[in-house]
Amino acid sequence: MDRKWTLALSGFQYERLQAHLHPGDGLEAAAILLCRLVTGDRSRLLVYNYILAPLTSSARERDHIIWPGEVLSRAIDSAEDEGASLVLIHSHPGSMLAFSSIDDVSDRDIVPHIFAGWSEQSPARYHGSAIMTPDGAIRARIYDAEHNEQMVDLVTVVGDDIKYFWLEDIEGSNPPAVVQPFCDGMTDKLGRLSVGIVGASGTGSITAEQAARMGFGEINLIDFDLVEHKNLNRILNSSIADAQESRLKVNMLKTAIESYRDNCAVNAYPLNISEREAVLAASKCDVLFGCVDSLEGRYALDLLAQAMLLPLFDVGVTIPTRVSTDGRVVISDAFGRIDYIQPGRSTLFTREVYNSESLRAEYLAAADPDAFRDEAAEGYIKGIAHEAPSVIALNMQAASASMLEYIARAFPFRHESNANYARTIFSIASAEQDHFAENSFSTEEHPLFATGLREPLLGIPSLSE
Amino acid sequence: MTKTIDMKDEYILQIAGTDLNYRSVVVADHTPTALQILKAGGFKDLDQKTVIQILPTGDMEERRPAENCDLASRKPNRFIIADADCLFRFILDDSHLVWPEDSISEEKLRAIGNVNDKADIFIRREVEVDEVLNKGDTLDLTALGTEVLYSKSSRWKLNVQGVKIESVDPEISVSDALRQAEFDPDQGWIIILKSASGKRQVDLDFIIDLREPGIEKLRLTPKEINNGEVIAEYRRDFKLLPIDEKHLNEMGADWETIIDGARRWFVYHAYILPSGYNVEQIDLAVEVPTNYPGGQLDMFFCYPALTLSAGNIIAQTQTIESIKGQSFQRWSRHRGHSSPWNPQKDNLITHLGLVEESLVREVG
Numbered sequence: 035m036d037r038k039w040t041l042a043l044s045g046f047q048y049e050r051l052q053a054h055l056h057p058g059d060g061l062e063a064a065a066i067l068l069c070r071l072v073t074g075d076r077s078r079l080l081v082y083n084y085i086l087a088p089l090t091s092s093a094r095e096r097d098h099i100i101w102p103g104e105v106l107s108r109a110i111d112s113a114e115d116e117g118a119s120l121v122l123i124h125s126h127p128g129s130m131l132a133f134s135s136i137d138d139v140s141d142r143d144i145v146p147h148i149f150a151g152w153s154e155q156s157p158a159r160y161h162g163s164a165i166m167t168p169d170g171a172i173r174a175r176i177y178d179a180e181h182n183e184q185m186v187d188l189v190t191v192v193g194d195d196i197k198y199f200w201l202e203d204i205e206g207s208n209p210p211a212v213v214q215p216f217c218d219g220m221t222d223k224l225g226r227l228s229v230g231i232v233g234a235s236g237t238g239s240i241t242a243e244q245a246a247r248m249g250f251g252e253i254n255l256i257d258f259d260l261v262e263h264k265n266l267n268r269i270l271n272s273s274i275a276d277a278q279e280s281r282l283k284v285n286m287l288k289t290a291i292e293s294y295r296d297n298c299a300v301n302a303y304p305l306n307i308s309e310r311e312a313v314l315a316a317s318k319c320d321v322l323f324g325c326v327d328s329l330e331g332r333y334a335l336d337l338l339a340q341a342m343l344l345p346l347f348d349v350g351v352t353i354p355t356r357v358s359t360d361g362r363v364v365i366s367d368a369f370g371r372i373d374y375i376q377p378g379r380s381t382l383f384t385r386e387v388y389n390s391e392s393l394r395a396e397y398l399a400a401a402d403p404d405a406f407r408d409e410a411a412e413g414y415i416k417g418i419a420h421e422a423p424s425v426i427a428l429n430m431q432a433a434s435a436s437m438l439e440y441i442a443r444a445f446p447f448r449h450e451s452n453a454n455y456a457r458t459i460f461s462i463a464s465a466e467q468d469h470f471a472e473n474s475f476s477t478e479e480h481p482l483f484a485t486g487l488r489e490p491l492l493g494i495p496s497l498s499e
Numbered sequence: 500m501t502k503t504i505d506m507k508d509e510y511i512l513q514i515a516g517t518d519l520n521y522r523s524v525v526v527a528d529h530t531p532t533a534l535q536i537l538k539a540g541g542f543k544d545l546d547q548k549t550v551i552q553i554l555p556t557g558d559m560e561e562r563r564p565a566e567n568c569d570l571a572s573r574k575p576n577r578f579i580i581a582d583a584d585c586l587f588r589f590i591l592d593d594s595h596l597v598w599p600e601d602s603i604s605e606e607k608l609r610a611i612g613n614v615n616d617k618a619d620i621f622i623r624r625e626v627e628v629d630e631v632l633n634k635g636d637t638l639d640l641t642a643l644g645t646e647v648l649y650s651k652s653s654r655w656k657l658n659v660q661g662v663k664i665e666s667v668d669p670e671i672s673v674s675d676a677l678r679q680a681e682f683d684p685d686q687g688w689i690i691i692l693k694s695a696s697g698k699r700q701v702d703l704d705f706i707i708d709l710r711e712p713g714i715e716k717l718r719l720t721p722k723e724i725n726n727g728e729v730i731a732e733y734r735r736d737f738k739l740l741p742i743d744e745k746h747l748n749e750m751g752a753d754w755e756t757i758i759d760g761a762r763r764w765f766v767y768h769a770y771i772l773p774s775g776y777n778v779e780q781i782d783l784a785v786e787v788p789t790n791y792p793g794g795q796l797d798m799f800f801c802y803p804a805l806t807l808s809a810g811n812i813i814a815q816t817q818t819i820e821s822i823k824g825q826s827f828q829r830w831s832r833h834r835g836h837s838s839p840w841n842p843q844k845d846n847l848i849t850h851l852g853l854v855e856e857s858l859v860r861e862v863g
Binding site for chain 2: 389394402405495496
């Protein structure tokens with residue numbers, strides 16, 4: 035997990051880049067990635083936009099490309115205002131996933147030029163270059179202001195599929211082999227990844243168990259709550275002693291995982307995901323599992339996925355009830371819902387998992403239960419569903435479906451495209467399972483897309499410093 | 500020999516060419532014809548001349564040779580006489596003007612339009628921004644459509660510690676600005692001038708050039724803050740969106756954010772109401788959820804409680820909410836289904852727009 039540099043792209047940007055860089059004529063093509071830089075132990079370059087070098091006005095060969103300088107000039111103009119980093123990417127149609135000596139010469143020429151041409155006062159500290167082979171694999175490197183080269187450890191693409199291009203998997207100049215799901219190769223790859231599990235109760239403890247046993251290299255547990263006796267029927271690994279000592283759920287799970295994993299870093303964050311420190315912790319992960327029972331938590335995770343270009347798997351269960359004519363409470367169904375959120379596409383908000391009214395209602399219910407009840411009675415707050423408490427059997431199925439959804443996207447094995455499975459809803463009562471495709475939900479340009487940790491954090495004033 | 504005229508029949512007119520150098524001529528009739536005026540002015544080639552009368556209303560009208568011109572009493576009776584094939588017509592400040600040449604200087608326009616020196620003359624434009632006529636400019640009358648001109652006094656604005664003042668002169672001394680804003684200049688202030696280029700401390704004699712872009716405000720802080728004379732400190736228990744804070748400060752609003760128990764309130768002090776209510780100003784409160792702007796702003800709260808001067812009942816205002824011990828009147832005003840809260844576009848400022856609309860609607 036001693037990864038220094040990650041370059042992250044959204045799936046829809048990646049697809050358009052791949053089509054441009056490999057137009058099918060076997061000649062090289064080029065583009066410039068505009069990236070926001072998030073520095074830290076694991077620095078991330080977030081691609082927020084790109085500029086394509088026109089195919090017709092570039093001198094393109096099988097092993098060489100000379101592209102118009104005005105494209106670079108445009109990119110610098112645009113990047114200066116944003117304090118952004120530039121990564122110049124071109125294709126190697128011959129499948130060589132390595133920088134050629136021509137590429138080295140070109141970088142030595144152009145990278146100092148980018149730093150020197152920067153007219154803003156605080157230039158971005160890093161710019162870089164990258165190559166893409168016809169199979170879509172990317173290799174990247176970056177330079178600091180002194181032009182020292184550093185290789186990017188991981189290039190990740192978060193789209194319908196989640197792609198990881200690891201530097202350490204490239205042997206010579208050969209693109210890495212495809213990794214089969216459920217096999218040792220998958221365990222190895224997961225060992226390099228950091229997972230964020232937000233919520234450590236009914237579904238969260240089960241998700242943590244799966245993540246740990248499957249081999250994730252770092253597990254970040256975020257939950258502010260304490261183990262109570264009433265939780266023992268549905269939180270994995272919780273004990274009577276934990277309840278008696280009122281241990282934090284995250285600490286209890288950390289201890290449990292460390293009892294069977296010795297090659298895994300477990301970080302326990304006893305925080306609400308609506309707190310700044312929790313958001314910052316989650317922002318460092320490679321994949322997020324939303325196992326919260328609050329809308330506010332889902333809201334924060336929804337925004338974080340967009341801002342940091344992270345894949346988000348949000349799981350929910352519900353057992354709705356109704357009152358029969360003779361006054362008995364009747365269970366009407368037991369549902370599980372798994373939503374996969376990718377940056378730049380539909381969100382939990384556009385999928386109507388929460389909305390601005392329900393968020394306000396949740397705030398008021400916590401801030402002033404009396405005022406909440408009054409408003410509900412007056413009809414200003416609508417749609418408070420009656421439901422039965424959930425049960426571990428349902429939680430397990432939902433948490434399992436959520437983790438399998440991740441595997442299907444990171445190590446594809448489905449018969450059909452993953453694009454068809456943006457949302458899965460299963461009904462136990464009707465023994466049915468419905469799938470909703472990504473394009474069945476509305477998408478709007480998200481103002482937080484690839485904005486990183488810009489203040490106020492996630493655009494929420496209460497999360498600002 | 501001396502010709503004598505009965506004083507009762509002597510009327511003095513001002514006539515000028517397009518140079519507007521007026522001279523006086525005398526006629527013996529209070530409704531002279533245009534021809535009579537031309538003769539009185541000693542003109543030759545009378546059929547070549549066009550006579551334009553400047554009416555007391557400010558309008559200008561052409562007079563045919565045989566047409567009588569009513570003279571006003573106790574007002575200058577002015578006529579413009581020129582050789583002209585055609586006249587150019589336009590409107591300035593609602594007066595209908597004609598001019599016998601195809602262009603007119605800004606200076607003459609000001610004279611015939613009776614526009615004072617402090618005002619600028621603007622050409623109204625349909626699509627672009629209205630164009631100002633500068634000193635020395637010449638207006639091409641052939642290029643005019645149904646051209647409309649208007650004059651407007653330049654007013655320079657300045658915010659003095661929350662009080663907005665206006666100045667006709669683009670330069671104003673700090674002490675004058677304070678006086679105009681009803682602050683005693685001699686009370687001992689630390690005076691900070693905020694502008695786009697930053698903040699600087701200024702003294703009373705400093706001349707502020709209000710033409711400088713981005714001049715924002717004068718901030719006054721007493722040089723000595725003694726016990727009992729402390730300026731009210733506004734609470735900032737939680738943050739708003741940057742765009743909210745920017746707008747509120749630009750508006751010169753006195754505002755606070757207060758956490759009371761677990762409820763979070765934005766309070767706008769001395770919010771000015773439209774007329775028709777029992778009071779002129781209120782403290783206006785809006786509840787801001789922790790998850791704002793994802794969580795919407797809804798309703799608003801008024802202290803003191805509002806009633807209508809007309810005595811009518813205000814619907815949906817009967818609930819009282821206690822904020823820091825003060826009883827605020829809740830106005831249950833909500834967004835319609837056609838315009839739900841949009842977390843990406845809506846904020847406190849757009850909500851204040853709805854508040855204003857709701858307050859105006861009751862007295863509209």
